[in-house]
Amino acid sequence: MNDMTPTREQREARLEGMGCKRKRVEDIRFTQGKGNYVDDVKLPGMLHGDFVRSPHAHARIKSINTEKALKVPGVLAVLTAETLKTVNLAWMPTLAGDVQMVLADGKVLFQNQEVAFVVATDRYAADDGIGAVEVEYEALPPLIDPFTAMDADAPMLREDLAGKTEGAHGPRKHHNHIFEWTVGDRELTDLAFDKADVTIKEMISYHRTHPSPLETCQCVCSFDKIKGELTIWGTFQAPHVIRTVVALISKIPEHKIHVIAPDIGGGFGNKVGAYPGYICAAVATIVTGKPVKWVEDRMENLTTTSFARDYHMTTEIAATKEGKVTGLRVHVLADHGAFDACADPSKWPAGFMNIVTGSYDFPVAHLAVDGVYTNKAPGGVAYRCSFRVTEAAYCIERGMDILAQKLGMDPAELRLKNFIKAEQFPYHSALGWEYDSGDYHTAMKKGMETIDYAGLRREQAEKREAFKRGETREIMGVGVSFFTEIVGAGPSKNCDILGIAMFDSCEIRLHPTGSGIARVGTKSQGQGHETTWAQIIATEIGIPADDIMVEEGNTDTAPYGLGTYGSRSTPVAGAAIALAARKIRAKAQMIAAYLLEVHEGDLEWDVDGFRVKGLPEKFKSMKDICWAAYNSVPPGMEPGLEAVSYYDPPNMTYPFGAYFCVMDIDVDTGVYKIRRFYALDDCGTRINPMIIEGQVHGGLTEAFAIAMGQEIRYDATGNVLGGSFMDFFIPTAVETPHWETDHTVTPSPHHPIGAKGVGESPNVGGVPAFSNAVNDAFSFLGSTHIQMPHDFWRNWEAAKRLGVTG
Numbered sequence: 083m084n085d086m087t088p089t090r091e092q093r094e095a096r097l098e099g100m101g102c103k104r105k106r107v108e109d110i111r112f113t114q115g116k117g118n119y120v121d122d123v124k125l126p127g128m129l130h131g132d133f134v135r136s137p138h139a140h141a142r143i144k145s146i147n148t149e150k151a152l153k154v155p156g157v158l159a160v161l162t163a164e165t166l167k168t169v170n171l172a173w174m175p176t177l178a179g180d181v182q183m184v185l186a187d188g189k190v191l192f193q194n195q196e197v198a199f200v201v202a203t204d205r206y207a208a209d210d211g212i213g214a215v216e217v218e219y220e221a222l223p224p225l226i227d228p229f230t231a232m233d234a235d236a237p238m239l240r241e242d243l244a245g246k247t248e249g250a251h252g253p254r255k256h257h258n259h260i261f262e263w264t265v266g267d268r269e270l271t272d273l274a275f276d277k278a279d280v281t282i283k284e285m286i287s288y289h290r291t292h293p294s295p296l297e298t299c300q301c302v303c304s305f306d307k308i309k310g311e312l313t314i315w316g317t318f319q320a321p322h323v324i325r326t327v328v329a330l331i332s333k334i335p336e337h338k339i340h341v342i343a344p345d346i347g348g349g350f351g352n353k354v355g356a357y358p359g360y361i362c363a364a365v366a367t368i369v370t371g372k373p374v375k376w377v378e379d380r381m382e383n384l385t386t387t388s389f390a391r392d393y394h395m396t397t398e399i400a401a402t403k404e405g406k407v408t409g410l411r412v413h414v415l416a417d418h419g420a421f422d423a424c425a426d427p428s429k430w431p432a433g434f435m436n437i438v439t440g441s442y443d444f445p446v447a448h449l450a451v452d453g454v455y456t457n458k459a460p461g462g463v464a465y466r467c468s469f470r471v472t473e474a475a476y477c478i479e480r481g482m483d484i485l486a487q488k489l490g491m492d493p494a495e496l497r498l499k500n501f502i503k504a505e506q507f508p509y510h511s512a513l514g515w516e517y518d519s520g521d522y523h524t525a526m527k528k529g530m531e532t533i534d535y536a537g538l539r540r541e542q543a544e545k546r547e548a549f550k551r552g553e554t555r556e557i558m559g560v561g562v563s564f565f566t567e568i569v570g571a572g573p574s575k576n577c578d579i580l581g582i583a584m585f586d587s588c589e590i591r592l593h594p595t596g597s598g599i600a601r602v603g604t605k606s607q608g609q610g611h612e613t614t615w616a617q618i619i620a621t622e623i624g625i626p627a628d629d630i631m632v633e634e635g636n637t638d639t640a641p642y643g644l645g646t647y648g649s650r651s652t653p654v655a656g657a658a659i660a661l662a663a664r665k666i667r668a669k670a671q672m673i674a675a676y677l678l679e680v681h682e683g684d685l686e687w688d689v690d691g692f693r694v695k696g697l698p699e700k701f702k703s704m705k706d707i708c709w710a711a712y713n714s715v716p717p718g719m720e721p722g723l724e725a726v727s728y729y730d731p732p733n734m735t736y737p738f739g740a741y742f743c744v745m746d747i748d749v750d751t752g753v754y755k756i757r758r759f760y761a762l763d764d765c766g767t768r769i770n771p772m773i774i775e776g777q778v779h780g781g782l783t784e785a786f787a788i789a790m791g792q793e794i795r796y797d798a799t800g801n802v803l804g805g806s807f808m809d810f811f812i813p814t815a816v817e818t819p820h821w822e823t824d825h826t827v828t829p830s831p832h833h834p835i836g837a838k839g840v841g842e843s844p845n846v847g848g849v850p851a852f853s854n855a856v857n858d859a860f861s862f863l864g865s866t867h868i869q870m871p872h873d874f875w876r877n878w879e880a881a882k883r884l885g886v887t888g
């Protein structure tokens with residue numbers, strides 16, 4: 083070795099592997115406006131489709147007259163449910179076992195529902211065509227309040243299900259009932275409540291909101307009549323699932339369907355489901371023989387595509403007078419809108435809501451969820467937690483605060499007292515999960531020390547006294563939230579979508595000169611997979627991350643995968659990537675042994691190649707081995723260096739975190755100021771700390787939006803009130819607080835690289851932190867629970883209700 087030989091550290095740094103704050107490679111094109119999004123797909127002769135939508139929330143359709151529309155210059159076709167019936171596509175299956183109208187069939191069930199699809203030479207002509215379609219409606223009584231959905235005299239929404247007493251998830255109790263789902267031991271839980279010293283009960287609602295990604299949902303469909311092939315470019319978080327759904331409902335053989343998800347401008351769960359626009363564009367290209375583009379506008383996106391939450395959770399906790407929790411009982415009324423179009427794994431009608439015991443050692447618990455139909459848009463999947471973990475975390479984190487208040491205990495102290503202890507992992511929760519790993523006490527204490535929790539409480543006590551003396555009009559709240567996430571759906575034993583197990587996949591192919599391509603079954607929408615996936619490979623096989631190209635989103639080239647949502651990419655695909663890389667390394671080891679004329683067992687891995695044990699100068703780098711793989715492999719070995727891995731995770735991963743929010747609220751105006759927000763996340767092994775930080779910043783900003791103002795509201799007749807950015811709160815840099823981030827590292831014991839997901843965590847933990855801060859601020863005035871979102875007006879209303887302002 084001479085002086086020019088790089089040190090081990092230098093070789094490691096050159097790889098930019100796991101743990102490196104590698105800059106996002108995709109940002110080179112994104113920041114220069116050189117991304118390639120669906121709307122950038124422009125094909126010769128391409129037509130444009132757009133929808134006639136219902137102004138009513140609930141109405142019968144008496145007639146649709148398309149004659150005038152068809153005379154509008156540029157309009158080529160108008161599809162209605164009747165047209166779609168000729169190809170058996172007026173309805174489509176949802177991922178939740180329900181069916182959904184593609185175009186209104188006989189009646190409409192929510193405002194802005196798709197009624198007809200106008201296809202024209204350009205978007206403007208399509209719009210003129212929409213104006214010329216004549217639809218005659220007969221208004222029906224709307225059902226907006228989910229609490230009245232199962233009243234005896236409630237209007238029947240889903241006439242297609244009339245008389246059906248069995249739904250996709252068991253018996254239906256009423257014509258607007260979708261399912262009842264129960265978990266846990268009812269009897270033992272009731273007993274715990276009978277014996278409890280202290281109990282609390284509160285209706286905690288997580289309102290309806292919407293992720294509203296920068297880019298709306300869209301697609302371009304192009305049918306090649308000669309080859310009988312359908313190509314779909316679309317904003318799909320799960321391209322392979324879309325291909326399978328299209329194959330099942332169109333009867334086009336799956337190998338003749340090409341689904342391509344190009345760059346995506348944010349997904350946030352909004353782009354998991356299948357929407358009528360996709361089906362209509364596909365039918366339209368087959369009918370017209372021309373490519374057809376469908377692009378939603380902002381209002382269409384906000385009012386009709388996958389909303390989030392709308393869970394009304396009656397929460398009860400039983401405890402001893404010393405503050406040890408002894409039982410949890412939760413009933414959820416789930417408002418699903420007109421169709422059950424959630425995208426949970428098949429066996430989980432309410433997602434992973436049974437993580438509602440949170441980070442606490444509840445000996446017994448019981449959860450019951452009733453899903454109901456209302457005259458609102460379908461969905462329920464979205465917004466940085468597709469599987470209802472956010473609802474669960476909000477429920478338990480609000481509940482613990484309410485219990486602390488009743489016990490006269492500090493909320494952080496109550497949590498510390500009830501945490502699952504580090505030595506209890508793997509921990510079996512009362513509602514059936516096996517938490518893989520955690521160290522809650524360490525995380526919580528680190529957070530409390532960093533923000534000087536005790537000092538904040540002292541300050542708050544002083545401020546409260548000053549408020550009572552009339553010296554200030556400001557009240558101070560400290561919001562505590564300690565969440566446990568559950569991500570990585572999921573193990574084939576209990577997770578499937580449409581019968582397909584929720585594995586994920588990776589295929590790595592190394593080229594002779596020592597670079598390569600990795601194709602993965604996931605699909606980044608901004609998370610930075612092109613950067614992080616290459617980092618895993620770099621560490622595993624010693625090829626610099628810059629020399630690995632990552633490709634996702636093309637069903638012809640990527641191995642089958644279930645896509646990106648529910649923070650599943652790192653737990654599932656991340657593992658597939660590591661294992662595919664290890665297969666390559668195993669073959670590389672055989673080649674190296676052959677080249678160095680030693681036994682495989684005599685070699686050891688050293689950063690970027692193999693070294694003969696005890697003979698450090700005998701070394702073959704991965705680059706050398708790549709070349710050899712194409713010309714001098716051991717006799718009998720196949721040439722080439724590539725591997726595929728399909729990974730079926732043995733368990734979910736359970737990231738967690740401790741969040742604190744310090745807030746001051748002026749009682750006379752309701753105006754709040756967020757003084758401090760501290761977020762400690764534990765996502766196990768950290769692949770790219772900078773990307774993690776970005777994920778946390780983004781998720782916290784969204785949590786802030788939800789907790790402090792964002793809402794999709796409906797009036798009594800079913801008009802959407804949050805349908806544009808005039809009424810729907812999107813925080814800008816001006817409103818967004820400063821985020822302090824921190825971490826601990828508790829690797830997942832079953833994941834090949836120990837990583838857990840992180841993308842969803844900040845939203846899961848963030849919302850309760852904000853809401854608890856507001857509630858904590860008001861608590862000394864006798865309030866137990868104030869409903870989100872906590873905008874200025876509602877804060878002022880709360881102050882008024884509590885008699886501290888006029």
Ligand code: PCD
Nearest residue numbers: 349350351465466468608614648651652769770839840841
């Ligand atoms: N440990 C760790 C973890 C993680 N990571 C990173 O981070 C990220 C994320 O991850 P995750 O957690 O795994 O996740 P994913 O699967 O990938 O993704 C998903 C998520 O993601 C988030 N984030 C985001 N970002 C952006 N930019 N955009 C978007 O859209 C979005 N979305 C959101 C959502 S909503 Mo759902 O769908 O509702 O369910 S779910 C979700 C990536 O890149 C990775 O790699 C790292 O580094 N490390």
Ligand SMILES: [Cu+]
Nearest residue numbers: 467468469471
């Ligand atoms: Cu989730």
